[in-house]
Amino acid sequence: TSLAVFERIMAVNFYGALHCTQAALPSLVARRGQIIVLSSLSQYAPVPDRAAYNASKHALHGLFETLRGELDGTGVHVMMVCPGYTATDLRKNVLVGDGSTAPQPVLTAGRVASPQDVAEAIYQGALKRRRLLVLSNLDWRARMIARCFPRLFEQLLLPRLTGSRMSRGVS
Template identity: 85%
Template sequence: MRRKVFVSKVFERKVVVITGGCAGIGRALAERMAQAGARLVIFDLEQNALDALVQHLADRHNADALGLRCDVSDATAVQQAIALVVDRFGGIDMLVNNAGITHRSRVADTSLKVFERIMAVNFYGALHCTQAALPSLIAREGQIIVLSSLSQYAPVPDRAAYNASKHALHGLFETLRGELDGTRVNVMLVCPGYTATDLRKNVLVGDGSTAPQPALAVGRVASPQDVAESIFQGALKRRQLLVLSNLDWRARLVARCFPRLFDSVLLPRLAGTRVSQDLS
């Protein structure tokens, strides 16, 4: 009983910033942190959605929450938003780099602007937020949580820019973890598998326009709430790596050591199809 009470108090009144927090995993994690008594700051692009979420968190969980319209790919906007958070709440205890976008197009058919946009949001967005929040996180011995992907272990066809951005996140934050040794700041990389989010509804295609994509016909699809609960539990334990993949460790080993076998046998099975280019 004492342990449960202690765990329930770990994040009480802690200031948690979540980027891309109005939908999917970000929203589910905001609700989970609100249940734990955290003070929430949500970054997203649509002010109406932010206002609705803040009201929901207040009504449902009596949460102290702030919604800020912020494009994480804009370094100046991020610096201003983080400064506002520190001024209002006194500091930041946890930064969740969740904002991300994806695309569906082969490398040969993908314009440079699509690669640049994917990297601007998925990679540079996380970098901007982390650099801006780092002094406060160090002072408060906080946590940085980074949403990576299954593609870190098994790149999905027609997602080269997305896959590359996730690999870049690991290079950045694994290096940062080493540089923060001795500061008591924890860095946790999270690699979910296929999750039932709205990411597929605004997918970039090769020319830079957006088009909704059909849902994957995979055997196991996680809910955002399940992923959020796993992240919450990982944060409690201050884990460094959280793999929530549809692939077990043996399949990931095959993907690394025998990529042709993985592409021809395991990847089609995971997708529920024999045509790997139909993966989304």
């Protein structure tokens, strides 16, 4: 994957969230508001051949989990949202290593959430001031295996979820 692709994806996924948060933070502190960060299930189970995307989502977690600690005592709440596969057109605009787009097939394994269901779950999570909201067709056991036994996850579960195997090497 070219450096330009990494920079483009980080500009949107990471720096976009950072810049919006910095601009809104004084108002959020004054109103004891809430920051809701849209991350991804790739935080727990990386999507094959999407190193830049996965890295951008990991970076979001590092930034906003740190910010949560820095805002302790201000009344500002931070919720990380990690949706799984959602029925959007995002899959039609996936960037590949050279920066071109390569439409991805519709997920054939597991449940695909509707945007309305995801939005409602985020709203309900915000009302409850959840710290982490994982919305996924990948249940907690699969996330645990991905985190604790990544090789097992890559060999056994990932092919069933994505129809492919993790590539060897760095993309």
